[in-house]
Amino acid sequence: MPNMKQIAELAGVSLGTVSHVLNDTARVREPLRKRVLDAVKTTGYQPSQLARGLRRDKTNILAMIIPDILNPFFPGVVRGAEDVAFANGYRLVLCNTDNDHAKEMMHLNALRTYLPSGLIVIPSDFSDLTAQTESYRNAGAAVVCIDRLPRNWDGDSVTINNAAGAYHATSYLIGLGHRQLAAITGPLHLTNAQDRLKGFRRALKKAGMDIDPGYMQETTFDRAGGFAKTKILLKMIPRPTAILACNDMIALGALLAIREAGLHCPDDISIIGFDGLDLTETTSPQLSSVYQSPYQLGAEAAQLALDRVAQKDSPVRQIVLKTELRVRDSVAPPPKKDDAPVLISLKKSRSLAARA
Amino acid sequence: MPNMKQIAELAGVSLGTVSHVLNDTARVREPLRKRVLDAVKTTGYQPSQLARGLRRDKTNILAMIIPDILNPFFPGVVRGAEDVAFANGYRLVLCNTDNDHAKEMMHLNALRTYLPSGLIVIPSDFSDLTAQTESYRNAGAAVVCIDRLPRNWDGDSVTINNAAGAYHATSYLIGLGHRQLAAITGPLHLTNAQDRLKGFRRALKKAGMDIDPGYMQETTFDRAGGFAKTKILLKMIPRPTAILACNDMIALGALLAIREAGLHCPDDISIIGFDGLDLTETTSPQLSSVYQSPYQLGAEAAQLALDRVAQKDSPVRQIVLKTELRVRDSVAPPPKKDDAPVLISLKKSRSLAARA
DNA sequence: TATGCTGTGTGAAACCATTCACAGCGCCGG
DNA sequence: CCGGCGCTGTGAATGGTTTCACACAGCATA
Numbered sequence: 001m002p003n004m005k006q007i008a009e010l011a012g013v014s015l016g017t018v019s020h021v022l023n024d025t026a027r028v029r030e031p032l033r034k035r036v037l038d039a040v041k042t043t044g045y046q047p048s049q050l051a052r053g054l055r056r057d058k059t060n061i062l063a064m065i066i067p068d069i070l071n072p073f074f075p076g077v078v079r080g081a082e083d084v085a086f087a088n089g090y091r092l093v094l095c096n097t098d099n100d101h102a103k104e105m106m107h108l109n110a111l112r113t114y115l116p117s118g119l120i121v122i123p124s125d126f127s128d129l130t131a132q133t134e135s136y137r138n139a140g141a142a143v144v145c146i147d148r149l150p151r152n153w154d155g156d157s158v159t160i161n162n163a164a165g166a167y168h169a170t171s172y173l174i175g176l177g178h179r180q181l182a183a184i185t186g187p188l189h190l191t192n193a194q195d196r197l198k199g200f201r202r203a204l205k206k207a208g209m210d211i212d213p214g215y216m217q218e219t220t221f222d223r224a225g226g227f228a229k230t231k232i233l234l235k236m237i238p239r240p241t242a243i244l245a246c247n248d249m250i251a252l253g254a255l256l257a258i259r260e261a262g263l264h265c266p267d268d269i270s271i272i273g274f275d276g277l278d279l280t281e282t283t284s285p286q287l288s289s290v291y292q293s294p295y296q297l298g299a300e301a302a303q304l305a306l307d308r309v310a311q312k313d314s315p316v317r318q319i320v321l322k323t324e325l326r327v328r329d330s331v332a333p334p335p336k337k338d339d340a341p342v343l344i345s346l347k348k349s350r351s352l353a354a355r356a
Numbered sequence: 357m358p359n360m361k362q363i364a365e366l367a368g369v370s371l372g373t374v375s376h377v378l379n380d381t382a383r384v385r386e387p388l389r390k391r392v393l394d395a396v397k398t399t400g401y402q403p404s405q406l407a408r409g410l411r412r413d414k415t416n417i418l419a420m421i422i423p424d425i426l427n428p429f430f431p432g433v434v435r436g437a438e439d440v441a442f443a444n445g446y447r448l449v450l451c452n453t454d455n456d457h458a459k460e461m462m463h464l465n466a467l468r469t470y471l472p473s474g475l476i477v478i479p480s481d482f483s484d485l486t487a488q489t490e491s492y493r494n495a496g497a498a499v500v501c502i503d504r505l506p507r508n509w510d511g512d513s514v515t516i517n518n519a520a521g522a523y524h525a526t527s528y529l530i531g532l533g534h535r536q537l538a539a540i541t542g543p544l545h546l547t548n549a550q551d552r553l554k555g556f557r558r559a560l561k562k563a564g565m566d567i568d569p570g571y572m573q574e575t576t577f578d579r580a581g582g583f584a585k586t587k588i589l590l591k592m593i594p595r596p597t598a599i600l601a602c603n604d605m606i607a608l609g610a611l612l613a614i615r616e617a618g619l620h621c622p623d624d625i626s627i628i629g630f631d632g633l634d635l636t637e638t639t640s641p642q643l644s645s646v647y648q649s650p651y652q653l654g655a656e657a658a659q660l661a662l663d664r665v666a667q668k669d670s671p672v673r674q675i676v677l678k679t680e681l682r683v684r685d686s687v688a689p690p691p692k693k694d695d696a697p698v699l700i701s702l703k704k705s706r707s708l709a710a711r712a
Numbered sequence: 713t714a715t716g717c718t719g720t721g722t723g724a725a726a727c728c729a730t731t732c733a734c735a736g737c738g739c740c741g742g
Numbered sequence: 743c744c745g746g747c748g749c750t751g752t753g754a755a756t757g758g759t760t761t762c763a764c765a766c767a768g769c770a771t772a
Binding site for chain 2: 046047050054070072079083094109110111135256283
């Protein structure tokens with residue numbers, strides 16, 4: 001593979017001229033310009049991203065740090081970011097932290113010397129990333145936090161309206177007549193889990209309801225957590241007639257626990273999840289959920305990062321995306337007391353056609 | 357952030373010595389060595405990966421090209437590769453092709469000048485990648501193909517035993533008494549789809565069965581494909597009593613089509629999928645499937661790539677991983693003719709505990 | 713004592729693109 | 743006719759690391 005010097009020789013121009021033609025960084029008269037372009041075409045020359053990055057103190061790399069790509073929520077985020085990156089000539093470096101702060105630090109440290117233009121982070125926990133990411137900012141890299149925010153974050157961010165989503169879902173359940181409500185929240189040191197719980201409580205308050213703290217269970221954002229906490233909830237007296245699961249994985253675990261207990265969803269107990277993952281369409285019953293678009297989350301974040309690279313001193317942007325309650329088969333009015341299982345089933349959106 | 361020169365000055369040694377200490381590339385006497393290490397520690401010096409890569413014609417980057425991270429099979433592959441990469445001080449660059457050959461080429465071209473040490477590819481189609489990847493090989497990069505192979509591939513690879521898996525699943529269905537078997541295969545220009553079909557046919561042949569080509573439907577590896585082709589199969593006379601779906605997404609579509617037709621799985625018709633994704637545990641009925649480990653696929657590929665980097669001229673390795681039939685609730689003996697729906701349900705592995 | 717060898721350390725060259733100060737040229741206005 | 747300006751193009755300096763040829767000291771051998 002040739003280098004720029006050879007292109008310059010072949011085109012009979014100087015090194016600088018080749019660079020100017022390639023980067024459109026100065027006027028070059030047509031004949032010379034053409035000679036350079038021809039030389040590039042015939043040799044198949046490609047500039048070394050390494051040399052370029054070294055010189056410019058910045059590469060066309062976007063680094064992305066997420067908890068775990070195996071969690072079905074994150075592939076969408078990654079894909080959204082990768083699409084925007086690719087469309088703009090950037091590459092995406094993917095790092096998994098497993099929500100382990102130490103691992104997050106290792107990634108953060110190791111990535112720095114690749115001089116990425118941007119860094120998109122889903123923070124692993126509530127530790128203060130401001131200090132860590134400052135070195136990136138100093139190096140001229142854009143830093144964008146998404147999904148949840150570290151403590152005291154005052155930089156660019158993309159999140160969703162967690163409280164509103166949870167509020168809406170909870171209100172819906174109350175509207176159906178549920179009075180024994182429960183919530184299974186994610187780890188409360190995560191801002192998104194906190195906000196969802198806030199929305200839940202706000203809806204209860206609005207309805208003049210008050211619930212025993214035991215009906216709000218905190219756990220990890222996964223199936224195992226949902227399974228375990230649902231088992232606990234099912235033993236409580238009175239048994240909740242509806243559960244707000246603060247993400248879909250928790251909801252999945254809840255569904256399994258309900259089935260294992262010999263109960264039926266939604267006849268005995270209603271479930272609403274959060275995220276609206278694809279897999280909520282193939283569970284039985286199909287899971288109602290507060291939908292958010294992981295793809296959009298990632299795409300907006302990448303765009304935000306690129307915008308920041310282009311315009312370093314524009315005002316901070318904190319984008320908040322909307323959620324949308326998608327009611328499917330896992331919700332119904334509460335069973336009437338001392339009744340045989342009620343056989344009502346609400347079928348609203350069957351979005352099969354859209355995806356299948 | 358300091359550079360090597362400053363470390364050299366601080367430690368009172370030459371540039372070369374710093375390099376030797378850091379890379380353990382020559383003996384350095386203890387006192388000097390310690391001075392260097394101290395200087396590094398106090399300054400928090402980190403070598404520039406860009407300069408290093410430029411000089412060594414190779415970076416600690418592994419590039420990974422996959423069809424689409426949104427497809428639930430691939431996150432596991434990516435995670436496996438990232439873990440191995442990370443453990444060895446490498447970073448993973450992720451690229452999605454959407455099975456679009458043009459996009460694959462763009463990624464291949466763009467990635468090259470980052471000088472990755474390795475390239476892990478799930479080929480988008482049957483085009484001959486040998487030529488394209490040769491330029492990587494020439495540049496000293498290791499190229500590993502996984503999951504499916506491009507035409508005439510003679511380099512390193514990691515695949516699974518597709519034919520054996522399909523053979524096993526099909527034989528199992530035959531053993532249950534099924535005689536009206538159908539298969540929904542993936543795109544037959546993909547080697548894995550081909551091999552799974554081969555396994556299906558081999559099992560039929562072994563049992564002395566012959567089937568009408570109409571019972572073998574080819575489609576894309578997704579839910580929409582499975583849904584559409586199942587609708588076709590359900591209209592055929594005689595209606596198949598069992599379907600081998602050549603991946604889980606197809607199986608998912610099949611399940612939905614069966615439900616929509618007012619039929620029941622497994623009472624009316626049995627389904628076995630392929631891949632054994634997590635989501636097969638939360639469908640209803642739980643989906644039987646030929647399990648493979650995407651994580652292992654990715655991990656082995658990354659290890660293979662790193663091994664090749666370390667030992668350029670070791671013999672080519674073509675690793676073939678095993679599959680494992682996981683029987684859950686979506687299979688049963690065929691319904692007896694003119695019978696009411698049979699209520700047999702085979703419950704073998706409930707691997708809930710393992711995962712939840 | 714001269715020679716040769718081993719073990720350490722040095723500093724310049726090389727990798728390749730970008731950028732900056734400057735030079736050459738043609739043209740305009742004075 | 744000259745000074746000055748705008749437009750193009752030049753080539754050297756720059757960025758940070760690795761590596762190679764070489765130097766030097768100390769020691770053993772002839």
